Amino acid sequence: MKIMQIGWADVCGYGDWLTPEAALKFAQGGYTYVEFQGEVVKSELSFSDDGTPMVGLGKDVA
Numbered sequence: 001m002k003i004m005q006i007g008w009a010d011v012c013g014y015g016d017w018l019t020p021e022a023a024l025k026f027a028q029g030g031y032t033y034v035e036f037q038g039e040v041v042k043s044e045l046s047f048s049d050d051g052t053p054m055v056g057l058g059k060d061v062a
Contacts, residue, residue: 001032001033002030002031002032002033003031003032003033003034003035003040004022004025004029004031004033004034004035005034005035005036006018006022006034006035006036007036010022011036011057015057016056017054017055017056017057018034018043018054018055018057020052020053022055023045023052023053023054023055024053026043026045026053026055027045027053027055031043034055034057036057041057041058042058043055043057043058044056044058
């Protein structure tokens with residue numbers, strides 16, 4: 001379990017996706033979870049049609 005610490009600047013719109021920049025860091029770093037405001041959240045890495053990484057934030061795990 002590799003955890004990436006994020007802040008508000010790393011979260012898009014409604015708070016359920018990382019920004020493109022943060023998603024790229026997540027993908028390159030091999031992360032599987034993010035820590036946001038003291039909560040560890042399972043995150044899923046996917047890719048758009050053009051290959052851009054997209055990271056959706058899942059449910060709290062801790």
